[in-house]
Amino acid sequence: MNTLHIERLGHQGDGIAPGPVYVPGTLPGEEVTGEISGGVMAAPKIVTPSPDRVKAPCSHAKSCGGCQLQHASEPFVADWKVGVVRQALQAHGIVAEMRLIQTSAPRSRRRASFSAKRTKKGALAGFHMKGSDVVVAVPHCQLVHPDIAAALPMVEQLATLAASRKGELSVMLTRTDNGLDVAVRGGKPLDAQLQADLGDLSRQHDLPRISWDGEAALLSRPPFLRIGKARVVTPPGAFLQATPEGEAALWSAVQEITRGASRVADLFAGCGTFALRLAETATVHAVEGEAAMLQALDEGKRNAQGLKPLSIERRDLFRNPMLPEELARFGAVVIDPPRAGAQAQVEQIALARVPRVAHVSCNPVSFARDCATLVAAGYRLDWVQVVDQFRWSTHAEIVASLSLG
Template structure:
């Protein structure tokens, strides 16, 4: 047995003691006792708890791997997530003004992916235990919207219909204006009997759409999402922001960063989270590698009223970034890349002379790296907005304004 004091949290949410020794479900300043195996204390006994330790709001917190930090106070989590972004920027030699963090309330996740496995008596749906393929039932999950939590029996019914006895299904649920949009992967091949069963399930649970391994199988109602004045039907499994509140916070930051621009590009535009609202006041060129998402964006634009022109371009911005000459002449650019960042695209953006950039990211490390490239090219990092829409997890989202030359106040 070893007694150690937790010095800090790692990026995966585990406490770190000298050694280093990684200790799950602990907080800085806590004194813990336990056996250490390979640099990890898997079952610590907390001798001296932190004043920031709280009772987890969810009864599944100890077993479920969906949340890593329910034992920490809201104030601690807010400061820690801002600190993660601040330290990432500091590692690149950057500083910025930070806006107050925007945190989504509990039970607001509008989309979640559940694992479900057939059993001898039926099926079991939920989230995986941490670092395990064991599924934990979460009937009253405090993270997702109650409508999604209440859909677990439907998820289990899908497994009974279409899962093999050896493999688990992955079922993505998204709340739309028209009911739940269900995207299933890992199932049996879709045949006549399975199709009939899915149709019965969709009627029984009043689902908007069921997609099976990427293809729409049952569509009772098109699952629309509202993006300002436009209604968009995303393709099955398409990327969307996790909570309405988080999306609104990021959208507000982007609007402020590019305010007054008349012509802009939205890079990694997805289904139009930013492009369509921005089209209320500007001409937008939306670029995205996934053609199906771009078609959803374009269709939403065609059916909306009062929007300025939006053009679309399907393009792999990792392998074929927009060149500086293609960006030159725009008033602003919005860039929201995946976790890997956008190293090649940012290098071109830095040479473009675009006066204003709204940078959105879900990875503080690649965000800081890409910001450093832009700052080296003559941009100023004016402010940073941290957004926590993955409550109780280690995930952090961030938006920032960069301006070329004299900063805009």
């Protein structure tokens, strides 16, 4: 039996003791005992608990791998997430004002991807255990909206209908303004019988759409979300901000940064989370690489009233970034790239010297790297806002205001 002192928390949420030894479910300052194998103490006993340790609010916390930090107090998690972003910036020699973190409430997630499989007695739907392919039922999940948690029996029905005996379905549920949008991957081929069964399931649960491997298999009505003045029918399983509150916090920050700019470029625009709202007060050019998301944005624009000109462009900004001569006409740029960041595009923004940049990110490392590029080109990092819409996880969204001095 080994005794360890936890010094800090790693980026994946595990406690780290000298060695290093990784100890899941622990907090800095705790003394723990247990067996070590391969640099991991998988089943620690807490000898001296941290004052930041709390009872997990979810009854599934010990078995489910969906959350990493339910054992930590809310102030601790908030400080830790802000600290991760601060340290990433400091690694590039950047010090910035860190605004108070905005955290989404429990049971507010509007989208979740469940695993479902057939069993000898029927079917099982839920999340995977940590580091395992075992599916754990989560009927009392404290993360997702109650409408999504209540739909788990429907997901199990899907598995009974469409999962192979040894296979596993991935079922993405999205809570839209007019019902749950269901996107399934990994199921049986969609034949006439399965199509009929899905129709029965849709009527039973009043589902607007069921998609099968990216294609609409059944559509009783288009599932939509209100984005500003627009009604947007998102593609099956499309990326959305995880909570309405988180999206509102991100938009509030972007709106503040871009206020007063008459022309704004929205890069990696998705389905129009920012572009459609920006177009209420500014001329906007929205650029996105995914055709289906751009089509959803365009249709949303067409059904909205009172928007200023909003142009769209399909473009791979990784391989073909907008150049300085194209960016020169904009008073502000919003950029919200995937986790890898957008190094090539940021370099072009720096060369163009666009007056203001709203940098949205979901990865502190690539965010800090791209901010460093802009700072080196003469930009000032005015402030950073961390938005936690992935409660009890190690993830966070970031918005930064950058401007020319």
